[in-house]
Amino acid sequence: MTDTALAATALGKRFGRRGGWALRDCTFRLPAGRVCAVVGPNGAGKSTLLALAAGLLAPTEGRVTVLGTDPASARTRIAYVAQDKPLYPQLSVAETLLVGADLNPERWDAEAAERIVAAGDLDPGKKIRSLSGGQRTRVALALALAKRPELLLLDEPLADLDPLARHELMGTLMARAAQYGTTIVMSSHVVAELEDSCDHLLLVGAGRVRLAGEIDDLLAAHTRVSALADARTAPADASPVSLPSGSAPGTPSGSPSSPGAAPDLAPHTVVESRVTGRQLTALVRPGGPLADGWRTSAPSLEDLVLAYLRNPQAAPLVPAEAEEAAA
Ligand SMILES: Nc1ncnc2c1ncn2[C@@H]1O[C@H](COP(=O)(O)OP(=O)(O)OP(=O)(O)O)[C@@H](O)[C@H]1O
Numbered sequence: 310m311t312d313t314a315l316a317a318t319a320l321g322k323r324f325g326r327r328g329g330w331a332l333r334d335c336t337f338r339l340p341a342g343r344v345c346a347v348v349g350p351n352g353a354g355k356s357t358l359l360a361l362a363a364g365l366l367a368p369t370e371g372r373v374t375v376l377g378t379d380p381a382s383a384r385t386r387i388a389y390v391a392q393d394k395p396l397y398p399q400l401s402v403a404e405t406l407l408v409g410a411d412l413n414p415e416r417w418d419a420e421a422a423e424r425i426v427a428a429g430d431l432d433p434g435k436k437i438r439s440l441s442g443g444q445r446t447r448v449a450l451a452l453a454l455a456k457r458p459e460l461l462l463l464d465e466p467l468a469d470l471d472p473l474a475r476h477e478l479m480g481t482l483m484a485r486a487a488q489y490g491t492t493i494v495m496s497s498h499v500v501a502e503l504e505d506s507c508d509h510l511l512l513v514g515a516g517r518v519r520l521a522g523e524i525d526d527l528l529a530a531h532t533r534v535s536a537l538a539d540a541r542t543a544p545a546d547a548s549p550v551s552l553p554s555g556s557a558p559g560t561p562s563g564s565p566s567s568p569g570a571a572p573d574l575a576p577h578t579v580v581e582s583r584v585t586g587r588q589l590t591a592l593v594r595p596g597g598p599l600a601d602g603w604r605t606s607a608p609s610l611e612d613l614v615l616a617y618l619r620n621p622q623a624a625p626l627v628p629a630e631a632e633e634a635a636a
Pocket residue numbers: 324328330331349350351352353354355356357358
Protein backbone atom coordinates (compact mmCIF):
# COMPACT_ATOMS: atom_id res chain seq x y z
CA MET A 310 0.00 0.00 0.00
CA THR A 311 1.42 3.39 -0.95
CA ASP A 312 0.28 6.81 0.18
CA THR A 313 0.76 8.15 -3.36
CA ALA A 314 -1.93 7.28 -5.90
CA LEU A 315 -0.40 9.04 -8.89
CA ALA A 316 2.99 10.64 -9.39
CA ALA A 317 4.54 12.22 -12.46
CA THR A 318 8.15 13.24 -12.87
CA ALA A 319 9.14 15.41 -15.82
CA LEU A 320 6.37 13.62 -17.70
CA GLY A 321 6.06 14.47 -21.38
CA LYS A 322 4.10 13.14 -24.35
CA ARG A 323 4.54 14.02 -27.98
CA PHE A 324 2.37 12.49 -30.70
CA GLY A 325 4.60 11.61 -33.63
CA ARG A 326 8.22 12.63 -33.97
CA ARG A 327 7.37 15.96 -35.55
CA GLY A 328 4.24 16.65 -33.56
CA GLY A 329 4.01 19.23 -30.80
CA TRP A 330 4.12 18.29 -27.14
CA ALA A 331 0.69 17.42 -25.77
CA LEU A 332 2.21 17.35 -22.29
CA ARG A 333 5.64 18.53 -21.17
CA ASP A 334 7.71 18.56 -18.02
CA CYS A 335 4.86 17.69 -15.67
CA THR A 336 5.85 16.92 -12.10
CA PHE A 337 3.26 16.44 -9.37
CA ARG A 338 2.12 13.97 -6.74
CA LEU A 339 -1.43 13.03 -5.83
CA PRO A 340 -1.88 11.44 -2.37
CA ALA A 341 -4.05 8.31 -2.16
CA GLY A 342 -7.68 8.67 -1.14
CA ARG A 343 -8.14 12.14 -2.62
CA VAL A 344 -10.66 13.34 -5.19
CA CYS A 345 -8.70 15.32 -7.73
CA ALA A 346 -10.08 17.65 -10.40
CA VAL A 347 -8.08 18.06 -13.59
CA VAL A 348 -9.05 21.29 -15.30
CA GLY A 349 -7.72 23.30 -18.21
CA PRO A 350 -8.71 24.67 -21.59
CA ASN A 351 -9.45 22.51 -24.64
CA GLY A 352 -6.27 20.88 -25.88
CA ALA A 353 -4.41 21.51 -22.62
CA GLY A 354 -3.37 17.87 -22.22
CA LYS A 355 -5.92 16.58 -19.67
CA SER A 356 -6.98 13.49 -21.67
CA THR A 357 -3.36 12.77 -22.52
CA LEU A 358 -2.45 12.87 -18.82
CA LEU A 359 -5.29 10.50 -17.88
CA ALA A 360 -4.43 8.09 -20.72
CA LEU A 361 -0.78 8.05 -19.60
CA ALA A 362 -1.91 7.26 -16.03
CA ALA A 363 -4.18 4.50 -17.35
CA GLY A 364 -1.26 2.99 -19.26
CA LEU A 365 -2.97 3.45 -22.63
CA LEU A 366 -0.22 5.80 -23.78
CA ALA A 367 3.50 5.55 -23.12
CA PRO A 368 5.42 8.66 -22.04
CA THR A 369 7.79 10.20 -24.56
CA GLU A 370 9.90 11.39 -21.66
CA GLY A 371 9.76 11.31 -17.90
CA ARG A 372 7.79 8.90 -15.78
CA VAL A 373 4.34 8.25 -14.37
CA THR A 374 3.64 5.83 -11.52
CA VAL A 375 0.27 4.76 -10.20
CA LEU A 376 -0.32 3.05 -6.85
CA GLY A 377 3.43 2.72 -6.41
CA THR A 378 4.12 0.94 -9.68
CA ASP A 379 3.94 1.44 -13.43
CA PRO A 380 0.48 1.78 -14.98
CA ALA A 381 0.61 -1.60 -16.77
CA SER A 382 1.34 -3.47 -13.53
CA ALA A 383 -1.51 -1.66 -11.76
CA ARG A 384 -4.09 -2.26 -14.48
CA THR A 385 -6.41 -4.50 -12.44
CA ARG A 386 -6.46 -1.89 -9.65
CA ILE A 387 -7.34 1.01 -11.96
CA ALA A 388 -10.58 1.85 -13.75
CA TYR A 389 -10.51 4.36 -16.58
CA VAL A 390 -13.51 5.91 -18.27
CA ALA A 391 -12.41 7.60 -21.48
CA GLN A 392 -14.16 10.64 -22.93
CA ASP A 393 -15.81 8.59 -25.71
CA LYS A 394 -16.90 5.77 -23.30
CA PRO A 395 -15.92 2.84 -25.54
CA LEU A 396 -18.34 -0.07 -25.05
CA TYR A 397 -19.31 -2.95 -27.32
CA PRO A 398 -22.30 -1.61 -29.31
CA GLN A 399 -23.70 -5.06 -30.12
CA LEU A 400 -23.98 -6.16 -26.48
CA SER A 401 -26.96 -5.46 -24.27
CA VAL A 402 -26.61 -3.59 -20.98
CA ALA A 403 -26.90 -6.86 -19.02
CA GLU A 404 -24.33 -8.60 -21.26
CA THR A 405 -21.97 -5.67 -20.80
CA LEU A 406 -22.16 -6.07 -17.03
CA LEU A 407 -21.56 -9.82 -17.36
CA VAL A 408 -18.41 -9.13 -19.38
CA GLY A 409 -17.31 -6.76 -16.61
CA ALA A 410 -17.88 -9.50 -14.04
CA ASP A 411 -15.93 -12.03 -16.14
CA LEU A 412 -12.98 -9.68 -16.55
CA ASN A 413 -12.83 -8.78 -12.86
CA PRO A 414 -13.74 -11.98 -11.01
CA GLU A 415 -11.93 -11.06 -7.79
CA ARG A 416 -13.28 -7.57 -7.26
CA TRP A 417 -16.64 -7.35 -9.08
CA ASP A 418 -19.52 -5.73 -7.18
CA ALA A 419 -22.54 -6.92 -9.22
CA GLU A 420 -25.04 -5.32 -6.90
CA ALA A 421 -23.46 -1.87 -7.29
CA ALA A 422 -23.39 -2.20 -11.10
CA GLU A 423 -27.05 -3.20 -11.25
CA ARG A 424 -28.08 -0.43 -8.86
CA ILE A 425 -26.35 2.27 -10.93
CA VAL A 426 -27.93 1.01 -14.15
CA ALA A 427 -31.36 0.68 -12.54
CA ALA A 428 -31.19 4.25 -11.18
CA GLY A 429 -31.17 5.43 -14.81
CA ASP A 430 -34.24 3.32 -15.68
CA LEU A 431 -32.19 1.43 -18.24
CA ASP A 432 -33.69 -1.71 -19.70
CA PRO A 433 -31.00 -4.40 -19.15
CA GLY A 434 -31.98 -6.00 -22.47
CA LYS A 435 -31.35 -2.86 -24.51
CA LYS A 436 -28.35 -2.83 -26.86
CA ILE A 437 -25.55 -0.40 -26.10
CA ARG A 438 -25.79 1.00 -29.65
CA SER A 439 -29.35 2.13 -29.01
CA LEU A 440 -28.54 4.04 -25.80
CA SER A 441 -28.19 7.82 -25.65
CA GLY A 442 -24.79 9.35 -24.85
CA GLY A 443 -25.77 9.97 -21.23
CA GLN A 444 -27.13 6.43 -20.83
CA ARG A 445 -23.86 5.02 -22.18
CA THR A 446 -22.00 7.13 -19.66
CA ARG A 447 -24.08 5.58 -16.90
CA VAL A 448 -23.18 2.05 -18.07
CA ALA A 449 -19.48 3.00 -18.35
CA LEU A 450 -19.52 4.39 -14.79
CA ALA A 451 -21.34 1.29 -13.52
CA LEU A 452 -18.59 -0.89 -15.03
CA ALA A 453 -15.84 1.30 -13.57
CA LEU A 454 -17.29 1.48 -10.06
CA ALA A 455 -18.23 -2.21 -9.89
CA LYS A 456 -14.58 -3.03 -10.49
CA ARG A 457 -13.89 -1.51 -7.04
CA PRO A 458 -10.76 0.22 -8.29
CA GLU A 459 -8.18 1.80 -6.01
CA LEU A 460 -7.72 4.53 -8.60
CA LEU A 461 -10.56 5.76 -10.78
CA LEU A 462 -9.58 7.88 -13.79
CA LEU A 463 -12.51 9.72 -15.34
CA ASP A 464 -12.21 11.87 -18.46
CA GLU A 465 -15.09 14.37 -18.41
CA PRO A 466 -17.42 11.77 -16.92
CA LEU A 467 -20.42 14.02 -16.45
CA ALA A 468 -20.34 16.02 -19.69
CA ASP A 469 -23.35 14.41 -21.37
CA LEU A 470 -25.52 13.74 -18.30
CA ASP A 471 -28.68 15.68 -17.50
CA PRO A 472 -28.56 17.76 -14.29
CA LEU A 473 -30.37 15.18 -12.15
CA ALA A 474 -28.21 12.33 -13.41
CA ARG A 475 -25.07 14.45 -12.84
CA HIS A 476 -26.11 15.10 -9.28
CA GLU A 477 -27.04 11.50 -8.58
CA LEU A 478 -23.93 9.96 -10.17
CA MET A 479 -21.59 12.50 -8.57
CA GLY A 480 -23.17 11.52 -5.23
CA THR A 481 -22.62 7.84 -6.01
CA LEU A 482 -18.98 8.50 -6.96
CA MET A 483 -18.30 10.45 -3.77
CA ALA A 484 -20.05 7.86 -1.58
CA ARG A 485 -17.99 5.04 -3.12
CA ALA A 486 -14.79 7.04 -2.80
CA ALA A 487 -15.50 7.63 0.89
CA GLN A 488 -16.53 4.02 1.52
CA TYR A 489 -13.53 2.36 -0.16
CA GLY A 490 -10.91 5.11 0.06
CA THR A 491 -10.83 5.23 -3.75
CA THR A 492 -8.68 7.91 -5.34
CA ILE A 493 -10.60 9.68 -8.10
CA VAL A 494 -8.94 11.77 -10.79
CA MET A 495 -11.55 13.50 -12.89
CA SER A 496 -11.24 16.01 -15.70
CA SER A 497 -14.05 18.50 -16.07
CA HIS A 498 -14.90 21.88 -17.54
CA VAL A 499 -17.66 22.56 -15.01
CA VAL A 500 -15.57 24.11 -12.27
CA ALA A 501 -18.51 25.21 -10.11
CA GLU A 502 -19.50 21.56 -9.66
CA LEU A 503 -16.06 20.55 -8.45
CA GLU A 504 -15.89 22.87 -5.46
CA ASP A 505 -17.94 20.64 -3.16
CA SER A 506 -16.66 17.29 -4.35
CA CYS A 507 -12.93 17.62 -5.01
CA ASP A 508 -10.13 18.19 -2.54
CA HIS A 509 -7.18 18.34 -4.90
CA LEU A 510 -6.63 20.32 -8.08
CA LEU A 511 -4.43 19.99 -11.14
CA LEU A 512 -4.75 22.86 -13.56
CA VAL A 513 -3.12 22.09 -16.88
CA GLY A 514 -2.43 24.61 -19.61
CA ALA A 515 -0.55 24.20 -22.88
CA GLY A 516 0.76 20.83 -21.74
CA ARG A 517 2.16 22.09 -18.42
CA VAL A 518 0.93 21.85 -14.85
CA ARG A 519 0.14 25.40 -13.75
CA LEU A 520 -1.51 24.77 -10.38
CA ALA A 521 -1.27 21.63 -8.30
CA GLY A 522 -2.13 20.86 -4.72
CA GLU A 523 -4.85 20.56 -2.12
CA ILE A 524 -7.64 22.97 -3.00
CA ASP A 525 -7.66 24.41 0.53
CA ASP A 526 -3.92 25.14 0.30
CA LEU A 527 -4.26 26.69 -3.15
CA LEU A 528 -7.16 28.89 -2.04
CA ALA A 529 -5.28 29.91 1.11
CA ALA A 530 -2.32 30.93 -1.04
CA HIS A 531 -4.44 33.46 -2.99
CA THR A 532 -6.34 36.59 -2.03
CA ARG A 533 -8.73 38.84 -3.91
CA VAL A 534 -7.91 42.48 -3.31
CA SER A 535 -9.72 45.63 -4.31
CA ALA A 536 -9.20 49.36 -3.93
CA LEU A 537 -10.08 52.59 -5.65
CA ALA A 538 -7.88 53.02 -8.68
CA ASP A 539 -6.39 56.45 -9.40
CA ALA A 540 -6.91 58.25 -12.70
CA ARG A 541 -3.63 56.83 -14.05
CA THR A 542 -4.86 53.26 -13.77
CA ALA A 543 -8.59 53.63 -14.46
CA PRO A 544 -9.73 53.45 -18.08
CA ALA A 545 -13.43 54.17 -18.73
CA ASP A 546 -14.41 50.58 -19.48
CA ALA A 547 -13.94 47.36 -17.52
CA SER A 548 -10.76 45.82 -18.80
CA PRO A 549 -7.65 44.06 -17.59
CA VAL A 550 -4.97 46.60 -16.76
CA SER A 551 -1.50 46.91 -15.40
CA LEU A 552 -1.46 47.31 -11.67
CA PRO A 553 -0.32 50.55 -10.06
CA SER A 554 3.13 49.11 -9.79
CA GLY A 555 3.06 48.31 -13.51
CA SER A 556 3.64 44.58 -12.96
CA ALA A 557 2.59 42.02 -15.54
CA PRO A 558 0.16 39.37 -14.28
CA GLY A 559 2.00 36.45 -12.80
CA THR A 560 5.12 38.30 -11.81
CA PRO A 561 5.91 39.92 -8.48
CA SER A 562 5.00 43.57 -8.84
CA GLY A 563 7.80 46.07 -8.65
CA SER A 564 7.73 49.84 -8.77
CA PRO A 565 6.53 52.04 -5.88
CA SER A 566 3.00 53.45 -5.78
CA SER A 567 2.46 57.15 -6.40
CA PRO A 568 0.67 59.49 -3.97
CA GLY A 569 -3.09 59.03 -4.30
CA ALA A 570 -2.75 55.80 -6.29
CA ALA A 571 -4.21 52.48 -5.19
CA PRO A 572 -1.83 50.81 -2.73
CA ASP A 573 1.18 49.10 -4.18
CA LEU A 574 1.04 45.33 -4.76
CA ALA A 575 4.78 44.75 -4.53
CA PRO A 576 6.06 42.23 -3.57
CA HIS A 577 3.04 40.05 -4.33
CA THR A 578 2.50 37.86 -7.35
CA VAL A 579 -0.35 39.19 -9.45
CA VAL A 580 -2.37 36.51 -11.24
CA GLU A 581 -5.00 38.84 -12.67
CA SER A 582 -6.05 42.47 -12.34
CA ARG A 583 -8.97 44.47 -13.66
CA VAL A 584 -10.34 47.97 -13.43
CA THR A 585 -14.11 48.46 -13.45
CA GLY A 586 -15.05 52.12 -13.25
CA ARG A 587 -12.76 53.43 -10.50
CA GLN A 588 -12.51 50.07 -8.78
CA LEU A 589 -9.34 48.05 -9.16
CA THR A 590 -9.55 44.36 -8.27
CA ALA A 591 -6.85 41.73 -8.46
CA LEU A 592 -6.19 38.14 -7.57
CA VAL A 593 -2.77 37.87 -5.98
CA ARG A 594 -0.51 35.40 -4.24
CA PRO A 595 0.60 37.48 -1.27
CA GLY A 596 4.34 37.47 -0.76
CA GLY A 597 3.92 39.02 2.71
CA PRO A 598 1.44 41.31 4.48
CA LEU A 599 -0.74 43.38 2.14
CA ALA A 600 -0.52 47.17 2.45
CA ASP A 601 -3.28 49.05 4.25
CA GLY A 602 -5.86 50.25 1.81
CA TRP A 603 -6.60 46.97 0.08
CA ARG A 604 -9.92 45.35 0.86
CA THR A 605 -9.35 41.60 0.82
CA SER A 606 -11.57 38.55 0.39
CA ALA A 607 -11.09 34.85 -0.15
CA PRO A 608 -11.50 33.63 -3.74
CA SER A 609 -13.77 30.72 -4.63
CA LEU A 610 -12.34 27.78 -6.56
CA GLU A 611 -14.12 29.07 -9.64
CA ASP A 612 -12.55 32.55 -9.19
CA LEU A 613 -9.13 30.95 -8.90
CA VAL A 614 -9.45 28.66 -11.89
CA LEU A 615 -10.98 31.32 -14.13
CA ALA A 616 -8.23 33.81 -13.23
CA TYR A 617 -5.52 31.34 -14.25
CA LEU A 618 -7.40 30.34 -17.41
CA ARG A 619 -7.78 33.99 -18.44
CA ASN A 620 -4.10 34.66 -17.78
CA PRO A 621 -2.04 31.88 -19.34
CA GLN A 622 1.15 33.82 -18.55
CA ALA A 623 0.50 33.85 -14.78
CA ALA A 624 3.31 32.19 -12.84
CA PRO A 625 2.57 28.54 -11.99
CA LEU A 626 2.16 27.32 -8.43
CA VAL A 627 3.21 23.71 -8.16
CA PRO A 628 3.43 21.18 -5.30
CA ALA A 629 6.17 22.26 -2.86
CA GLU A 630 5.43 25.90 -3.51
CA ALA A 631 1.68 25.41 -2.92
CA GLU A 632 2.28 24.10 0.60
CA GLU A 633 4.79 26.80 1.46
CA ALA A 634 2.61 29.57 0.14
CA ALA A 635 -0.35 28.40 2.23
CA ALA A 636 1.69 27.95 5.42
N1 LIG B 1 -3.77 10.91 -30.87
C1 LIG B 1 -3.30 12.15 -31.03
N2 LIG B 1 -2.52 12.46 -32.09
C2 LIG B 1 -2.01 13.70 -32.26
N3 LIG B 1 -2.23 14.72 -31.40
C3 LIG B 1 -2.99 14.49 -30.34
C4 LIG B 1 -3.57 13.20 -30.09
N4 LIG B 1 -4.28 13.25 -28.95
C5 LIG B 1 -4.16 14.52 -28.49
N5 LIG B 1 -3.39 15.25 -29.33
C6 LIG B 1 -3.01 16.66 -29.14
O1 LIG B 1 -2.49 16.82 -27.84
C7 LIG B 1 -2.94 18.04 -27.26
C8 LIG B 1 -3.64 17.73 -25.94
O2 LIG B 1 -4.85 17.03 -26.23
P1 LIG B 1 -5.78 16.45 -25.08
O3 LIG B 1 -6.86 15.65 -25.74
O4 LIG B 1 -4.95 15.77 -24.06
O5 LIG B 1 -6.38 17.81 -24.47
P2 LIG B 1 -7.57 18.01 -23.42
O6 LIG B 1 -7.06 18.94 -22.39
O7 LIG B 1 -8.10 16.71 -22.96
O8 LIG B 1 -8.65 18.77 -24.31
P3 LIG B 1 -10.28 18.79 -24.23
O9 LIG B 1 -10.64 19.66 -23.06
O10 LIG B 1 -10.64 19.43 -25.54
O11 LIG B 1 -10.76 17.38 -24.11
C9 LIG B 1 -3.84 18.72 -28.28
O12 LIG B 1 -3.06 19.67 -28.97
C10 LIG B 1 -4.22 17.59 -29.22
O13 LIG B 1 -4.40 18.06 -30.53
